[in-house]
Amino acid sequence: MAGQVAARLTLEGVCKAFGPTRVLHEVGFEVGAGRVHAVIGENGAGKSTLMKIVAGALPADSGHMRLDGVPFLPHSTIAAREQGVAIVYQELSVCPDLTVAENILLGVEPTRFGLLQPQAIEERAQRALERVTGQRDRIAVHTLVADLSPAERQLVEIARAIAAESPKLLILDEPTSSLSAVDASRLLSTLRQLAAEGLSVLYISHFLEEVREVADDFTVLRDGCVVESGVIAATNNDALVQLMAGRAVTRAQRSARSVGEVVLQLTEVAGVRLPKQASLELRRGEVLGIAGLVGSGRTELLRAVFGLDAVLSGKLRVLSLTGSKAPSVRLSQGVGLTSEDRKQEGLALALSVRDNITLSKLEPFRRGGLLSERAERSAAAHWVERLGIRCRDVDQAAGELSGGNQQKVALARLLHHDVDVWLLDEPTRGIDVRSRGEIHALIDSLTGRGKAVLVVSSTLEELLEICDRIAVMRRGVLGPAHPVAELSEHALLAEAAGA
């Protein structure tokens, strides 16, 4: 691999176990100076744990790390940061009540006589931010982070990571999962730029296309072990997927679809802020995709249809009812929604898998005035088996499951409710390849039973794979729906970005 390049970070025999569970076993590889090194693998392969060890957030049980040839044993994230190793986590991690500059220098504030130096803080923050965005005034350093978009927050986090005196290694854990395609590709070119300046990058991702675009080298982890390391250009995606899964993953076969009556009709619908204008028709037996940038109003459109947000003007007809209705009415009509924000909105994480599945429809379990736990449990167990949800039992807290399994629980709720119109917001965000395939297969099977699916996704490849027609949302305005046969990723991206 990076034979001619000096090693920045060397890992040797790194092991980690949580109780009896072995998470990492004898992990060893090398990250070259100025190289972008992708760590790929399915959910649960141990990628995040490994990154936490490198970043000093977790201690390794055994093994060695060397940074620029010197033994590297960070006992805390701050110690790692002082040595030039910083991490950007998958979940956005910023303080909304502090300004951009205050966030960037949080924990390493310059002081004089015990007082903060606001001038120095702003200057250093400005420098780091310019290096990340490549522009002078993309984000003003004195704005409150609460006022920034998710993509801008991400940039603030990266600026924070490289604001150290001499950044050597930047670790990014799924940095693009909350970004739109355009912001994601901008981030990737920023990373290329930083690498060209000599920074090394450890990059975790599920998106192989992205890895191919940004990374020089790769390491595949499976069940806590290194399966293979190498130069990315010398391999292809099918081979990588096979290494990650340990077997060839077959793409979901798409069944022949026959469409029925119109179940959802929007005519120039406008919400309070977003969407500005949306017209569409969704029929039974079809999957309609909505592409567009993050913040273009896709989520707001689904929320308006489901009655979570107000509709200000336009005509909205769902099944037999015209006009805006409350979510409870929508559900009883047979309309269901899964949120893009699994942890905050989609699931009650502290509740059990069973409670999460049955929450919206408890009537079948009523015995007299009481709920029959037994009936509930067996209904939940049915869906757990149907969808292959990996959990200890149906009483396990939903928060303890992996992302892919949590998403299946959210979908199981709609199955249990037996809704006819499925509104899915980013149904496969941040979940592993196998679960994604299973969810795609589930969506496909719905069409065969006459259900209608409206799906929002930032992954164009995914939309092209599962949808019959795709419409693009741009700045709150929904474009016409095109049959997928006439579309390409390039065409969709161009329409979304207004090129």
Next chain:
Amino acid sequence: MTTLLRRPWFGPLVALVLVYALFAAVSPDTFARAVNLSTMARQTVVVAIAAVGMTYVIIHGGIDLSVGSVVAVTTVVVAQCLRAGYGPLAASGIGVLAALLAGLVNGVLVAHLRITPFIVTLGTMSVLRGAAKGLANEQKIDADPRGLDELMAAVPPDSWQLLPTGVWIALATAVVAAVVLRSTVFGRHVVAIGSNEQTALLCGVPVPRVTILVYVLAGALAGLAGVMEFSTLTVGDPTDSIGLELEVIAAVVIGGGSLAGGQGSIWGAMVGALLMTVIKTGCTHAGVPNWVQEILTGAIIVIAVAIDRFRRR
């Protein structure tokens, strides 16, 4: 101008001016007199000093229900020390120290046992109330104040001092606390933890240490408020200041404090404390019965916060 409007204390200040003007119009001969300003400032001192500490606690994302009990303990400790022959300064110092230790206990329990602040301070509220009664043998402790009563005594109209010493102490406390909150690493870290504790941890903020320090600070300031309370009462009273914590929390919340953490302002809390005194005093001057005052105060708290939420949209 817009930056002024966005200051958290701006809304409450407008409310304060309006309420003051309203009562001044209703009772121009009594309420509007200059000497009444000094009296109201004096009556606000105890709540104001405790509210400085509470502002830190609330910005940090916590709550301290033990304030009233700490104040009572402090009055008893100060009275007992004076009776034992200590000078006024030593007695006050020991009183504040006792309060600081109570804050330390709160802080350690919150930071290291990871019990929610509400529960911890609900417990210490009762523990300290009991301790105060035990220390005082369940009765009021009379003691010669040896000049401590001067802190909160009204000053003659022509005095160079203008306001009672206690008011100046409260103001000085607020100034120092506002500077520390705004311009020191400690202050910045308090806001960061309240805003997003996880992020603060990841950025290397020493979360447990800052947490303990916040509760120690709140305890010490409640102790200082207790010294002022003793100065007013001139007895150590273990049953004093029951429910004071709610008034203190109300002051902070009226002043823009968010119980979710990350937001709050020392000056907002000062204005909040003053607003409640003005309502009380104004109602008394206007002959409004006590029960109406209580309804009014409660309504103002909810309305203030509702307006604040609306403004932030």
